[in-house]
Amino acid sequence: MEIIISNSSGIPIYEQIKEQIKAKIISNELKVNELLPSIRSLAKDLRCSVITTKNAYEELVHEGYVINVPSKGFYVAEINDEVVREELLNKIELLLDEAVRIAKLNSVDKKTILEMINILYEEE
Amino acid sequence: MMNNILEVKNLSKEYNDFELKNVSFELPKGMILGFIGENGAGKTTTIKSILNIVNDYTGEINVFGMNNRKNDKAVKEDIGIVLDDMFFPEILNPTDINVIMKDIYVNWDSKLYFKYLKEFSLPTNKQIKAFSKGMRKKLEIATALSHHPKLLILDEPTSGLDPVARNEVIDIFQDFIQNEECSILLSSHITTDLEHIADYIVFINKGEILLSKTRDELLEEYGIVKCTETEFKKINDSDLIRYRKSKYEYEVLVENKKEFNKKYSINTIDKITLEDLMVMMIKGVK
Numbered sequence: 103m104e105i106i107i108s109n110s111s112g113i114p115i116y117e118q119i120k121e122q123i124k125a126k127i128i129s130n131e132l133k134v135n136e137l138l139p140s141i142r143s144l145a146k147d148l149r150c151s152v153i154t155t156k157n158a159y160e161e162l163v164h165e166g167y168v169i170n171v172p173s174k175g176f177y178v179a180e181i182n183d184e185v186v187r188e189e190l191l192n193k194i195e196l197l198l199d200e201a202v203r204i205a206k207l208n209s210v211d212k213k214t215i216l217e218m219i220n221i222l223y224e225e226e
Numbered sequence: 227m228m229n230n231i232l233e234v235k236n237l238s239k240e241y242n243d244f245e246l247k248n249v250s251f252e253l254p255k256g257m258i259l260g261f262i263g264e265n266g267a268g269k270t271t272t273i274k275s276i277l278n279i280v281n282d283y284t285g286e287i288n289v290f291g292m293n294n295r296k297n298d299k300a301v302k303e304d305i306g307i308v309l310d311d312m313f314f315p316e317i318l319n320p321t322d323i324n325v326i327m328k329d330i331y332v333n334w335d336s337k338l339y340f341k342y343l344k345e346f347s348l349p350t351n352k353q354i355k356a357f358s359k360g361m362r363k364k365l366e367i368a369t370a371l372s373h374h375p376k377l378l379i380l381d382e383p384t385s386g387l388d389p390v391a392r393n394e395v396i397d398i399f400q401d402f403i404q405n406e407e408c409s410i411l412l413s414s415h416i417t418t419d420l421e422h423i424a425d426y427i428v429f430i431n432k433g434e435i436l437l438s439k440t441r442d443e444l445l446e447e448y449g450i451v452k453c454t455e456t457e458f459k460k461i462n463d464s465d466l467i468r469y470r471k472s473k474y475e476y477e478v479l480v481e482n483k484k485e486f487n488k489k490y491s492i493n494t495i496d497k498i499t500l501e502d503l504m505v506m507m508i509k510g511v512k
Contacts, residue, residue, distance in 0.1 A: 152258070
């Protein structure tokens with residue numbers, strides 16, 4: 103498994119780990135029931151703190167991508183389309199949130215934004 | 227079940243010109259705690275109190291769930307120590323040290339010790355006085371690790387080491403905590419070593435703990451905002467921890483850069499390093 107951590111990207115390291123593992127689960131590179139590296143060995147290999155990898159795994163558990171089996175380890179969960187769709191919608195909402203924030207700050211009205219979305223949607 | 231390997235509670239001590247004031251922190255099992263601060267901030271005094279080398283302090287220190295003063299011998303058996311000042315006599319060689327340590331520690335492991343010497347490329351039969359500073363440090367680290375301690379206490383363990391050697395040493399520290407029962411207290415003013423691997427950061431200044439948080443809370447959430455005077459004036463006092471004014475800009479230390487950005491829409495917010503944090507906390511205005 104490859105995980106690439108950037109120390110200058112501004113994205114928290116636990117989030118980088120989380121997102122990359124998630125992507126590997128969605129793309130099926132990590133298979134259902136596969137055992138993930140332990141929190142400690144992953145921290146060592148990525149040269150990051152144990153709490154950082156722990157945070158990443160805990161969020162993956164929370165979002166339903168990974169299962170924690172006490173005293174055994176973390177396993178890839180069986181993900182259903184609903185979880186993936188939820189994830190996608192979250193991502194879209196986050197980006198829209200940013201767009202709306204910028205719009206409000208600069209008094210761009212709702213109508214203009216909706217128009218923009220319409221145009222973007224028609225483009226293929 | 228005991229979850230903390232080390233607990234320091236209200237440690238206070240008065241010298242003529244220096245004071246430790248209610249120093250408290252905890253180190254859970256399997257974690258690395260970075261103890262940072264300027265030279266003379268109280269790091270070494272705190273460490274020497276934990277080790278019961280200085281004992282005219284008030285407060286309570288528990289190591290492995292035991293009071294450190296009442297269980298001096300048992301506690302020390304399971305602590306590996308690297309202090310800033312080298313304590314081996316110059317005329318000894320590493321093989322002599324093996325002989326001496328066998329008598330000191332019940333769990334001394336000669337095989338492991340020689341394995342570390344080899345890993346660090348240290349000669350076994352050369353007198354210590356011929357060692358470079360880096361070699362001495364490595365010898366101390368090898369010695370500290372070779373009696374299977376559960377807690378490593380390291381005072382400035384990487385000072386005097388070149389970047390490659392520092393890297394090797396850090397690998398060894400991370401190996402050490404692969405066993406979930408083992409923890410490390412690492413004091414340093416070289417903060418870059420700690421930035422990645424420390425789980426907890428405790429920042430001491432003038433004998434007082436200024437900050438005590440997880441690495442992720444500090445380095446992923448705190449930020450330094452760079453702004454103009456007009457922008458600065460709009461910031462509520464409660465939203466800034468410290469600030470510094472320079473000729474061209476204001477630098478403001480904030481607790482949560484995401485929240486701050488949402489509230490104020492000031493776009494230049496830098497990620498912080500421990501070094502920035504130390505400088506801002508010490509030099510910045512409250």
